[in-house]
Amino acid sequence: xxxxxxxxxxxxxxxxxxxxxxxxxxxxxxxxxxxxxxxxxxxxxxxxxxxxxxxxxxxxxxxxxxxxxxxxxxxxxxxxxxxxxxxxxxxxxxxxxxxxxxxxxxxxxxxxxxxxxxxxxxxxxxxxxxxxxxxxxxxxxxxxxxxxxxxxxxxxxxxxxxxxxxxxxxxxxxxxxxxxxxxxxxxxxxxxxxxxxxxxxxxxxxxxxxxxxxxxxxxxxxxxxxxxxxxxxxxxxxxxxxxxxxxxxxxxxxxxxxxxxxxxxxxxxxxxxxxxxxxxxxxxxxxxxxxxx
Amino acid sequence: xxxxxxxxxxxxxxxxxxxxxxxxxxxxxxxxxxxxxxxxxxxxxxxxxxxxxxxxxxxxxxxxxxxxxxxxxxxxxxxxxxxxxxxxxxxxxxxxxxxxxxxxxxxxxxxxxxxxxxxxxxxxxxxxxxxxxxxxxxxxxxxxxxxxxxxxxxxxxxxxxxxxxxxxxxxxxxxxxxxxxxxxxxxxxxxxxxxxxxxxxxxxxxxxxxxxxxxxxxxxxxxxxxxxxxxxxxxxxxxxxxxxxxxxxxxxxxxxxxxxxxxxxxxxxxxxxxxxxxxxxxxxxxxxxxxxxxxxxxxxxxxxxxxxxxxxxxxxxxxxxxxxxxxxxxxxxxxxxxxxxxxxxxxxxxxxxxxxxxxxxxxxxxxxxxxxxxxxxxxxxxxxxxxxxxxxxxxxxx
Numbered sequence: 001x002x003x004x005x006x007x008x009x010x011x012x013x014x015x016x017x018x019x020x021x022x023x024x025x026x027x028x029x030x031x032x033x034x035x036x037x038x039x040x041x042x043x044x045x046x047x048x049x050x051x052x053x054x055x056x057x058x059x060x061x062x063x064x065x066x067x068x069x070x071x072x073x074x075x076x077x078x079x080x081x082x083x084x085x086x087x088x089x090x091x092x093x094x095x096x097x098x099x100x101x102x103x104x105x106x107x108x109x110x111x112x113x114x115x116x117x118x119x120x121x122x123x124x125x126x127x128x129x130x131x132x133x134x135x136x137x138x139x140x141x142x143x144x145x146x147x148x149x150x151x152x153x154x155x156x157x158x159x160x161x162x163x164x165x166x167x168x169x170x171x172x173x174x175x176x177x178x179x180x181x182x183x184x185x186x187x188x189x190x191x192x193x194x195x196x197x198x199x200x201x202x203x204x205x206x207x208x209x210x211x212x213x214x215x216x217x218x219x220x221x222x223x224x225x226x227x228x229x230x231x232x233x234x235x236x237x238x239x240x241x242x243x244x245x246x247x248x249x250x251x252x253x254x255x256x257x258x259x260x261x262x263x264x265x266x267x268x269x270x271x272x273x274x275x276x277x278x279x280x281x282x283x284x285x286x287x288x289x290x291x292x293x
Numbered sequence: 294x295x296x297x298x299x300x301x302x303x304x305x306x307x308x309x310x311x312x313x314x315x316x317x318x319x320x321x322x323x324x325x326x327x328x329x330x331x332x333x334x335x336x337x338x339x340x341x342x343x344x345x346x347x348x349x350x351x352x353x354x355x356x357x358x359x360x361x362x363x364x365x366x367x368x369x370x371x372x373x374x375x376x377x378x379x380x381x382x383x384x385x386x387x388x389x390x391x392x393x394x395x396x397x398x399x400x401x402x403x404x405x406x407x408x409x410x411x412x413x414x415x416x417x418x419x420x421x422x423x424x425x426x427x428x429x430x431x432x433x434x435x436x437x438x439x440x441x442x443x444x445x446x447x448x449x450x451x452x453x454x455x456x457x458x459x460x461x462x463x464x465x466x467x468x469x470x471x472x473x474x475x476x477x478x479x480x481x482x483x484x485x486x487x488x489x490x491x492x493x494x495x496x497x498x499x500x501x502x503x504x505x506x507x508x509x510x511x512x513x514x515x516x517x518x519x520x521x522x523x524x525x526x527x528x529x530x531x532x533x534x535x536x537x538x539x540x541x542x543x544x545x546x547x548x549x550x551x552x553x554x555x556x557x558x559x560x561x562x563x564x565x566x567x568x569x570x571x572x573x574x575x576x577x578x579x580x581x582x583x584x585x586x587x588x589x590x591x592x593x594x595x596x597x598x599x600x601x602x603x604x605x606x607x608x609x610x611x612x613x614x615x616x617x618x619x620x621x622x623x624x625x626x627x628x629x630x631x632x633x634x635x636x637x638x639x640x641x642x643x644x645x646x647x648x649x650x651x652x653x654x655x656x657x658x659x660x661x662x663x664x665x666x667x668x669x670x671x672x673x674x675x676x677x678x679x680x681x682x683x684x685x686x687x688x689x690x691x
Contacts, residue, residue, distance in 0.1 A: 243548070245587075274575065
C-alpha cells in the first residue's frame with residue numbers, strides 16, 4: 001500500500017458543511033482513523049462524536065494528525081490548503097471541485113516548497129481497501145489485494161475498481177489524482193511509489209484525453225517501473241476542441257488525443273485495455289504471470 | 294526551449310472550447326486598464342458610424358469574432374477614405390468566420406510597423422505553474438514558430454522576471470525596460486482577472502520606441518468567473534456559437550457536448566461518461582451526445598438532464614449509466630419515475646448501481662423499468678435497441 005494505511009490519522013477541513021459532514025460519517029464507518037474536524041468559528045463543538053477545532057494547527061497539535069481531507073468551497077480551498085501545510089500536515093487530499101487553477105498552482109508551489117504531498121483538487125480521494133478511505137469513494141466497491149491504481153477520474157475509478165473486485169482482484173491502494181489540468185501528485189510520483197511498494201504486483205493507470213501526462217508516464221514506466229502496468233484512456237471517441245466535462249479533458253491543437261496516449265502506452269511496453277472489463281482481464285492475467293526476476 | 298513545449302502550453306487550455314473568450318476590443322480595454330498602451334480605436338456596428346472616427350484616415354477595419362484565423366479569412370481590411378471604409382465595413386459586418394459571427398468592427402489608425410513581438414501568459418499544465426511565452430517575432434502562428442521562449446513564472450511575482458524575459462528576447466537599454474514593463478503588467482492582469490490566457494499578438498514596437506498591443510486575446514477561466522465581478526453577465530452574451538441545448542446546460546452546470554449519433558448518453562462523472570461513449574462506439578452504436586450530470590446530483594437536476602437528452606430530435610434511445618458514489622441512486626430513481634410518467638414511449642436503458650441502490654430498486658419497482666447492474670450489458674442493450682429503432686444509417690439525416 002502507498003500513502004495511507006490503518007494508522008493514518010486524518011482531520012476533515014470543512015467538517016460541518018453538508019458534504020464534509022456526510023463524507024466524514026462514511027469515512028468513520030469505513031474504519032478510517034478520523035480524529036477531528038476543522039471549521040473556523042465552530043471550535044469546541046462536535047461532529048459525529050469528534051471534536052471540531054477552529055484551526056488546523058490546534059487540531060494537529062491536539063490529535064497528532066498527519067493528513068487532512070479538504071471539503072471547503074472552491075474559492076476557500078487555497079487558504080485551507082495553505083493553513084494545513086503551515087500546520088505541518090504531510091498529506092493533503094483536496095476533494096473540492098471548481099478551484100481556480102491559479103489558486104491550485106500557488107498551492108502546488110507551496111506544497112513542493114514544504115516537501116509535503118497533495119492529491120487533487122477535483123478528485124475522489126485515496127483508498128487502501130480494508131484499512132483507510134480518505135475522500136468520497138464508495139468503500140464497498142473496493143477490496144484488499146495486489147493491484148495499485150492511479151486515475152484522473154472519479155466514477156470511472158469506481159467502475160474499474162468494481163470490475164477488478166467482481167473478478168476477484170483486490171487493490172493495494174487506489175489514488176484518484178483528479179481531473180483538473182493543474183494538480184498535485186501526478187502519475188510519475190505515484191508510479192514510483194507503487195513500483196517500490198511490496199504489496200503491489202500490478203499497476204493500473206487510468207488516463208483520459210487532454211495534456212501529455214500519459215505520454216510522459218509511459219516513457220517513465222519504460223525507464224523506471226519494473227512491474228506490469230495496464231493502461232486505459234477515456235475519451236477514445238471524443239471530438240477535438242470540446243471540453244469533456246473535466247477542465248483538463250480537451251483535445252486541442254491536435255494534442256492530447258487518446259490515439260497518441262494509447263500509442264505511447266504500446267510503444268513503452270504497457271498493456272492496453274479498451275474497456276473496464278478488459279482492465280480486469282489483463283490485470284488478472286498479469287497477476288498469474290510470475291514476476292520478472 | 295522547443296516550440297513543442299510552447300504550443301502545448303498555449304493549447305493546454307480551452308482556447309477552442311470558447312466559453313469565455315473575449316473579443317479583441319474587450320481584451321484591449323482590459324490591457325489599457327492594466328496600464329498597457331493600445332492604439333486609439335473606435336468600435337462600430339454600422340458602416341455609417343465610421344464618420345464619427347476621430348483619428349482620420351487611413352484606417353484598419355477589423356472584424357470582432359471569437360474564432361481564430363481572422364486575418365487569413367479576410368477579416369482585416371484597410372481603407373483610405375470614408376467612402377471606401379463604409380463599403381468595406383458593410384461587407385465585413387456580414388462576415389462569419391469558422392461559424393463565428395462578426396459582432397462588430399474595431400477601427401484603428403493604420404500604423405507603421407517597425408517590429409512585432411509575441412507575448413503571452415498562460416498556465417502550463419505539465420509544469421503546474423503560469424509561464425511566459427514570448428517570441429521576438431510576432432504576428433505569427435505561434436504554434437509553428439521555432440523562435441519561442443517559455444519561462445516559468447515564480448509565485449509571488451517580481452518584476453525582475455519580466456526583465457529577464459526581455460533580456461532573453463534580445464532587448465537592451467530603454468526597450469528592455471519597456472518590454473519588461475509590459476510583461477509585468479500582462480502578468481498582473483492575468484493573475485488579478487483569473488485568466489487562462491492573456492496574449493498580445495503582435496506587440497508592436499514603433500520607430501519612436503513606443504511599445505503597444507496591436508491585437509490581443511483573453512480567455513477567462515470558467516471556474517473563477519464567480520469571483521470576478523468584472524465579468525458579471527459576460528458569459529451569457531459570449532455563448533453565441535453554441536447550441537441552445539448546450540447553452541441551457543452551461544447555465545445550470547451540466548456538461549453537454551453534442552454528437553452526431555442517435556444514442557443519448559447521460560452519466561455521472563466525466564471519465565465514466567467518456568468511457569460509456571467509447572463503449573457505445575466500440576459495440577457498434579453512435580453516441581448522440583456526451584452529458585455529465587456531475588457528482589451528487591439530486592432528483593431535480595437529474596430530471597433536467599433527462600429532459601435535455603430527450604429534447605435531441607436525433608435521439609432514438611437513451612442510455613443512463615449512473616455509478617453512485619456521492620450520487621444517491623434513489624434520487625436518480627425518483628427522477629426516472631417522473632420522466633417515465635411524462636414520456637412513457639421513450640426507449641430507456643438504465644444502468645444504476647452504488648449508493649442507496651436498494652432504495653432505488655424499490656422506487657422503480659412499479660415503473661416496470663429493469664435496472665441493468667453491469668455497464669457492458671447496458672451499453673450492448675442500448676446499441677441493440679438503437680439499431681432496431683433506427684434503420685436509417687446514422688449521419689444520413691433528411
